Amino acid sequence: MLEWDEIKLINLALEDMQRSLGTTYAVEEQVRHVTGSGGKRIRPAIVLLTGELFGCAPTKAMKAALAIELIHSASLIHDDILDMGVERRGTPSLHEKFGVANAMLCGDYLISKSIELISYYPQEVVADFASAGMRMSEGEMLDTCPDMPDEEMYMDCIRKKTASLFRSSASIGGRIAGAGRDDIERCAMYGEHVGIAYQITDDLVEFLGAEVDKHSIKTSVTLPQIYAVKMAHEDAVDECLDRVMEHVRAAKTILLEFEPGDPADKLRALAEHITVDMLNARGINGNRVREPAV
Numbered sequence: 519m520l521e522w523d524e525i526k527l528i529n530l531a532l533e534d535m536q537r538s539l540g541t542t543y544a545v546e547e548q549v550r551h552v553t554g555s556g557g558k559r560i561r562p563a564i565v566l567l568t569g570e571l572f573g574c575a576p577t578k579a580m581k582a583a584l585a586i587e588l589i590h591s592a593s594l595i596h597d598d599i600l601d602m603g604v605e606r607r608g609t610p611s612l613h614e615k616f617g618v619a620n621a622m623l624c625g626d627y628l629i630s631k632s633i634e635l636i637s638y639y640p641q642e643v644v645a646d647f648a649s650a651g652m653r654m655s656e657g658e659m660l661d662t663c664p665d666m667p668d669e670e671m672y673m674d675c676i677r678k679k680t681a682s683l684f685r686s687s688a689s690i691g692g693r694i695a696g697a698g699r700d701d702i703e704r705c706a707m708y709g710e711h712v713g714i715a716y717q718i719t720d721d722l723v724e725f726l727g728a729e730v731d732k733h734s735i736k737t738s739v740t741l742p743q744i745y746a747v748k749m750a751h752e753d754a755v756d757e758c759l760d761r762v763m764e765h766v767r768a769a770k771t772i773l774l775e776f777e778p779g780d781p782a783d784k785l786r787a788l789a790e791h792i793t794v795d796m797l798n799a800r801g802i803n804g805n806r807v808r809e810p811a812v
Contacts, residue, residue: 520558520791522784524566524576528559531580532587541627548616548624551609552591560792561687562587564712567788568691568705570781579694585635585647586687588628593654593683595625600662601738643693650686653678661738672741673714681713688712701776708772712789715765719793719804722758728800762793763807 532553539546562583569579576583597603598611599618605611613621629651636647657679660671667675688709692702721740741761745754769789773782790807797804 520563520788522563524563524570524784525559527576527580528562528566528583528587531584535584539631544620545624545627548612548620549628551615552595552612552624552628553587556609557587557591558792559587560716560788561590561683563788564684564687564709564785565691565694567781567785568688568708569695570691571705571776571785572692572695572697572701574691574695579691581635581638582643582647582690582694585632586683586690588632588635589647589651589654590683592625592628592632593658595621595628597658600658639690639694643690646686646690646693650682653682657682667739667744669741669744672739672744676714676717677710680717681710684709684713684716704772704775708769708785711765711769711772712792715762715769715789716792718758718762718765719796722755722762723796723800723802725758726755726800726802728802759797759804759807762804766790766793766807 536546536550536553539549565579565583565586566576570576595612599613599621603611604614611621612624616624632647636644657675657677660675661679663671685706686709689702689706692705697705718741722742725740725742725746742754742758745757749757766789770786773786776782794804794807797807
Protein backbone atom coordinates (compact mmCIF):
# COMPACT_ATOMS: atom_id res chain seq x y z
CA MET A 519 0.00 0.00 0.00
CA LEU A 520 1.35 3.41 -0.95
CA GLU A 521 1.47 5.78 2.02
CA TRP A 522 0.89 9.00 0.11
CA ASP A 523 -1.12 11.99 1.31
CA GLU A 524 -3.37 11.68 -1.75
CA ILE A 525 -4.37 8.12 -0.87
CA LYS A 526 -4.92 9.02 2.78
CA LEU A 527 -7.21 11.85 1.67
CA ILE A 528 -9.13 9.47 -0.62
CA ASN A 529 -9.67 6.98 2.22
CA LEU A 530 -10.88 9.74 4.53
CA ALA A 531 -13.25 11.04 1.85
CA LEU A 532 -14.63 7.52 1.30
CA GLU A 533 -15.27 7.16 5.03
CA ASP A 534 -17.05 10.53 5.11
CA MET A 535 -19.14 9.52 2.10
CA GLN A 536 -20.17 6.24 3.75
CA ARG A 537 -21.30 8.08 6.87
CA SER A 538 -23.37 10.55 4.88
CA LEU A 539 -25.15 8.20 2.47
CA GLY A 540 -28.45 8.53 4.29
CA THR A 541 -29.82 5.30 2.86
CA THR A 542 -31.00 1.96 4.26
CA TYR A 543 -28.79 -0.10 6.53
CA ALA A 544 -28.72 -2.91 3.95
CA VAL A 545 -27.20 -0.62 1.31
CA GLU A 546 -24.77 0.95 3.77
CA GLU A 547 -23.59 -2.47 4.95
CA GLN A 548 -22.89 -3.61 1.40
CA VAL A 549 -21.16 -0.36 0.44
CA ARG A 550 -18.94 -0.66 3.52
CA HIS A 551 -18.11 -4.25 2.56
CA VAL A 552 -17.02 -3.15 -0.91
CA THR A 553 -15.18 0.09 -0.14
CA GLY A 554 -13.73 -1.11 3.17
CA SER A 555 -12.21 -4.39 1.97
CA GLY A 556 -8.92 -2.86 0.88
CA GLY A 557 -7.92 -1.71 -2.55
CA LYS A 558 -4.94 0.34 -3.63
CA ARG A 559 -6.96 3.45 -4.62
CA ILE A 560 -4.73 3.69 -7.70
CA ARG A 561 -7.32 5.11 -10.08
CA PRO A 562 -8.56 7.92 -7.81
CA ALA A 563 -4.94 8.70 -6.93
CA ILE A 564 -4.26 9.19 -10.64
CA VAL A 565 -7.11 11.72 -10.77
CA LEU A 566 -5.58 13.75 -7.95
CA LEU A 567 -2.00 13.47 -9.18
CA THR A 568 -2.69 14.44 -12.79
CA GLY A 569 -4.65 17.38 -11.44
CA GLU A 570 -1.67 18.33 -9.26
CA LEU A 571 0.56 18.29 -12.36
CA PHE A 572 -1.24 21.50 -13.39
CA GLY A 573 -1.65 23.08 -9.96
CA CYS A 574 -5.07 21.67 -9.00
CA ALA A 575 -5.64 21.14 -5.26
CA PRO A 576 -6.76 17.59 -4.33
CA THR A 577 -9.94 18.93 -2.72
CA LYS A 578 -11.10 20.33 -6.06
CA ALA A 579 -10.80 16.94 -7.78
CA MET A 580 -11.89 14.73 -4.86
CA LYS A 581 -15.50 14.19 -5.95
CA ALA A 582 -14.22 13.00 -9.35
CA ALA A 583 -11.70 10.73 -7.63
CA LEU A 584 -14.49 9.18 -5.55
CA ALA A 585 -16.67 8.77 -8.65
CA ILE A 586 -13.84 6.86 -10.33
CA GLU A 587 -13.37 4.63 -7.28
CA LEU A 588 -17.10 3.88 -7.02
CA ILE A 589 -17.57 2.96 -10.68
CA HIS A 590 -14.47 0.78 -10.39
CA SER A 591 -15.95 -0.92 -7.32
CA ALA A 592 -19.23 -1.47 -9.17
CA SER A 593 -17.35 -3.06 -12.07
CA LEU A 594 -15.66 -5.48 -9.66
CA ILE A 595 -19.03 -6.48 -8.20
CA HIS A 596 -20.43 -7.21 -11.66
CA ASP A 597 -17.19 -8.92 -12.73
CA ASP A 598 -17.37 -11.25 -9.72
CA ILE A 599 -20.96 -12.16 -10.57
CA LEU A 600 -20.00 -12.96 -14.17
CA ASP A 601 -16.88 -14.93 -13.16
CA MET A 602 -18.53 -16.58 -10.14
CA GLY A 603 -15.83 -15.00 -8.00
CA VAL A 604 -15.92 -16.28 -4.44
CA GLU A 605 -13.16 -14.17 -2.92
CA ARG A 606 -11.66 -10.74 -3.60
CA ARG A 607 -9.02 -8.90 -1.59
CA GLY A 608 -9.02 -11.78 0.86
CA THR A 609 -12.72 -11.42 1.77
CA PRO A 610 -15.90 -13.04 0.40
CA SER A 611 -17.14 -11.39 -2.77
CA LEU A 612 -20.26 -9.28 -2.33
CA HIS A 613 -22.60 -11.76 -4.00
CA GLU A 614 -21.20 -14.61 -1.91
CA LYS A 615 -22.03 -12.74 1.29
CA PHE A 616 -25.25 -10.93 0.35
CA GLY A 617 -26.59 -12.83 -2.67
CA VAL A 618 -26.52 -12.11 -6.40
CA ALA A 619 -29.61 -9.88 -6.44
CA ASN A 620 -28.34 -7.64 -3.65
CA ALA A 621 -24.89 -7.47 -5.24
CA MET A 622 -26.30 -6.41 -8.60
CA LEU A 623 -28.38 -3.70 -6.96
CA CYS A 624 -25.43 -2.49 -4.89
CA GLY A 625 -23.40 -2.22 -8.08
CA ASP A 626 -26.20 -0.17 -9.64
CA TYR A 627 -26.33 2.04 -6.53
CA LEU A 628 -22.58 2.71 -6.71
CA ILE A 629 -22.83 3.63 -10.39
CA SER A 630 -25.68 6.04 -9.61
CA LYS A 631 -23.70 7.57 -6.74
CA SER A 632 -20.69 7.96 -9.02
CA ILE A 633 -22.86 9.85 -11.53
CA GLU A 634 -24.07 12.17 -8.77
CA LEU A 635 -20.47 12.90 -7.76
CA ILE A 636 -19.21 13.53 -11.28
CA SER A 637 -22.18 15.79 -12.07
CA TYR A 638 -20.53 18.60 -10.06
CA TYR A 639 -18.03 19.07 -12.90
CA PRO A 640 -18.19 20.60 -16.41
CA GLN A 641 -19.76 18.69 -19.29
CA GLU A 642 -16.46 17.53 -20.78
CA VAL A 643 -15.52 15.82 -17.50
CA VAL A 644 -18.91 14.10 -17.31
CA ALA A 645 -18.61 12.97 -20.95
CA ASP A 646 -15.12 11.58 -20.33
CA PHE A 647 -16.40 9.66 -17.30
CA ALA A 648 -19.41 8.29 -19.21
CA SER A 649 -17.17 7.18 -22.07
CA ALA A 650 -15.07 5.14 -19.67
CA GLY A 651 -18.17 3.45 -18.25
CA MET A 652 -19.42 2.48 -21.69
CA ARG A 653 -16.03 1.15 -22.78
CA MET A 654 -15.72 -0.88 -19.58
CA SER A 655 -19.06 -2.52 -20.35
CA GLU A 656 -17.95 -3.24 -23.92
CA GLY A 657 -14.80 -4.85 -22.56
CA GLU A 658 -16.80 -7.03 -20.18
CA MET A 659 -18.92 -8.19 -23.12
CA LEU A 660 -15.80 -9.06 -25.09
CA ASP A 661 -14.46 -10.92 -22.07
CA THR A 662 -17.52 -13.20 -22.00
CA CYS A 663 -17.00 -14.24 -25.63
CA PRO A 664 -16.57 -18.04 -25.74
CA ASP A 665 -14.10 -17.96 -28.65
CA MET A 666 -10.39 -18.32 -28.00
CA PRO A 667 -9.04 -14.78 -28.54
CA ASP A 668 -5.86 -13.91 -30.37
CA GLU A 669 -3.48 -11.23 -29.10
CA GLU A 670 -5.27 -8.47 -31.00
CA MET A 671 -8.66 -9.42 -29.52
CA TYR A 672 -7.14 -9.66 -26.04
CA MET A 673 -5.60 -6.18 -26.33
CA ASP A 674 -8.89 -4.74 -27.55
CA CYS A 675 -10.63 -6.30 -24.56
CA ILE A 676 -8.24 -4.99 -21.90
CA ARG A 677 -8.03 -1.52 -23.46
CA LYS A 678 -11.78 -1.28 -22.94
CA LYS A 679 -12.34 -3.33 -19.81
CA THR A 680 -9.38 -2.09 -17.75
CA ALA A 681 -7.30 0.62 -19.42
CA SER A 682 -10.27 2.86 -20.27
CA LEU A 683 -10.83 3.76 -16.61
CA PHE A 684 -7.12 4.41 -16.05
CA ARG A 685 -7.19 6.60 -19.17
CA SER A 686 -10.18 8.61 -18.00
CA SER A 687 -8.81 8.88 -14.46
CA ALA A 688 -5.74 10.61 -15.87
CA SER A 689 -7.50 12.82 -18.41
CA ILE A 690 -10.21 13.88 -15.93
CA GLY A 691 -7.55 15.12 -13.51
CA GLY A 692 -6.07 17.24 -16.28
CA ARG A 693 -9.49 18.53 -17.35
CA ILE A 694 -10.44 19.61 -13.82
CA ALA A 695 -7.09 21.42 -13.53
CA GLY A 696 -7.75 23.32 -16.77
CA ALA A 697 -4.91 21.73 -18.73
CA GLY A 698 -4.65 22.26 -22.48
CA ARG A 699 -5.88 19.74 -25.04
CA ASP A 700 -2.42 18.30 -25.78
CA ASP A 701 -1.61 17.87 -22.10
CA ILE A 702 -4.96 16.19 -21.47
CA GLU A 703 -4.21 13.73 -24.28
CA ARG A 704 -0.76 13.06 -22.82
CA CYS A 705 -2.38 12.34 -19.46
CA ALA A 706 -4.86 10.02 -21.16
CA MET A 707 -2.09 8.08 -22.92
CA TYR A 708 -0.17 7.78 -19.65
CA GLY A 709 -3.26 6.26 -18.05
CA GLU A 710 -3.88 3.90 -20.94
CA HIS A 711 -0.32 2.55 -20.91
CA VAL A 712 -0.43 2.06 -17.14
CA GLY A 713 -3.80 0.29 -17.37
CA ILE A 714 -2.59 -2.11 -20.06
CA ALA A 715 0.63 -2.85 -18.14
CA TYR A 716 -1.37 -3.50 -14.97
CA GLN A 717 -3.82 -5.91 -16.63
CA ILE A 718 -1.07 -7.96 -18.30
CA THR A 719 0.73 -8.07 -14.95
CA ASP A 720 -2.42 -9.22 -13.17
CA ASP A 721 -3.04 -11.90 -15.80
CA LEU A 722 0.56 -13.11 -15.55
CA VAL A 723 0.29 -13.39 -11.76
CA GLU A 724 -2.86 -15.49 -12.16
CA PHE A 725 -1.26 -17.61 -14.91
CA LEU A 726 1.65 -18.45 -12.61
CA GLY A 727 -0.65 -19.31 -9.70
CA ALA A 728 0.72 -16.49 -7.59
CA GLU A 729 -2.60 -14.75 -6.84
CA VAL A 730 -3.25 -15.01 -3.10
CA ASP A 731 -6.37 -12.95 -2.34
CA LYS A 732 -8.73 -13.55 -5.25
CA HIS A 733 -10.50 -16.69 -6.41
CA SER A 734 -13.03 -17.22 -9.20
CA ILE A 735 -14.65 -20.35 -10.60
CA LYS A 736 -14.67 -19.03 -14.18
CA THR A 737 -11.57 -17.47 -15.72
CA SER A 738 -10.86 -15.56 -18.92
CA VAL A 739 -8.37 -16.49 -21.62
CA THR A 740 -5.42 -14.17 -21.05
CA LEU A 741 -2.24 -13.13 -22.86
CA PRO A 742 0.03 -15.64 -21.08
CA GLN A 743 -2.32 -18.45 -22.11
CA ILE A 744 -2.39 -17.19 -25.70
CA TYR A 745 1.40 -17.16 -25.80
CA ALA A 746 1.66 -20.54 -24.06
CA VAL A 747 -0.22 -22.21 -26.91
CA LYS A 748 2.54 -21.34 -29.38
CA MET A 749 5.71 -21.24 -27.27
CA ALA A 750 7.38 -22.73 -24.20
CA HIS A 751 6.14 -21.74 -20.73
CA GLU A 752 9.19 -19.63 -19.88
CA ASP A 753 9.10 -17.90 -23.25
CA ALA A 754 5.43 -17.05 -22.73
CA VAL A 755 6.28 -15.48 -19.37
CA ASP A 756 9.17 -13.53 -20.91
CA GLU A 757 6.95 -12.25 -23.70
CA CYS A 758 4.42 -10.99 -21.18
CA LEU A 759 7.13 -9.25 -19.17
CA ASP A 760 8.32 -7.60 -22.39
CA ARG A 761 4.82 -6.29 -23.08
CA VAL A 762 4.57 -4.93 -19.52
CA MET A 763 7.98 -3.28 -19.91
CA GLU A 764 6.94 -1.60 -23.16
CA HIS A 765 3.89 0.01 -21.62
CA VAL A 766 5.57 1.01 -18.35
CA ARG A 767 8.39 2.58 -20.32
CA ALA A 768 5.91 4.42 -22.58
CA ALA A 769 4.04 5.78 -19.54
CA LYS A 770 7.25 6.99 -17.90
CA THR A 771 8.42 8.60 -21.14
CA ILE A 772 5.20 10.63 -21.35
CA LEU A 773 5.83 11.97 -17.84
CA LEU A 774 9.10 13.53 -19.03
CA GLU A 775 7.00 16.07 -20.94
CA PHE A 776 5.53 17.45 -17.72
CA GLU A 777 7.04 19.75 -15.11
CA PRO A 778 9.40 17.79 -12.81
CA GLY A 779 8.16 17.52 -9.26
CA ASP A 780 6.28 15.45 -6.72
CA PRO A 781 3.18 14.65 -8.83
CA ALA A 782 5.24 13.40 -11.80
CA ASP A 783 7.51 11.42 -9.47
CA LYS A 784 4.50 9.77 -7.83
CA LEU A 785 2.89 8.95 -11.19
CA ARG A 786 6.17 7.35 -12.24
CA ALA A 787 6.35 5.36 -9.00
CA LEU A 788 2.69 4.35 -9.37
CA ALA A 789 3.37 2.79 -12.78
CA GLU A 790 6.04 0.60 -11.22
CA HIS A 791 4.10 -0.11 -8.03
CA ILE A 792 1.29 -1.95 -9.83
CA THR A 793 3.65 -3.84 -12.14
CA VAL A 794 7.22 -4.31 -10.91
CA ASP A 795 6.39 -4.28 -7.20
CA MET A 796 3.32 -6.48 -7.72
CA LEU A 797 5.41 -9.09 -9.53
CA ASN A 798 8.25 -9.01 -7.01
CA ALA A 799 5.84 -9.30 -4.08
CA ARG A 800 4.61 -12.59 -5.52
CA GLY A 801 8.02 -14.08 -6.15
CA ILE A 802 8.16 -13.20 -9.85
CA ASN A 803 11.19 -11.27 -11.04
CA GLY A 804 9.71 -7.99 -12.14
CA ASN A 805 12.94 -6.00 -11.94
CA ARG A 806 13.57 -6.41 -15.66
CA VAL A 807 10.51 -4.23 -16.21
CA ARG A 808 12.28 -1.45 -14.27
CA GLU A 809 15.60 -1.69 -16.08
CA PRO A 810 15.25 0.50 -19.21
CA ALA A 811 16.14 4.09 -18.37
CA VAL A 812 14.12 6.86 -19.98
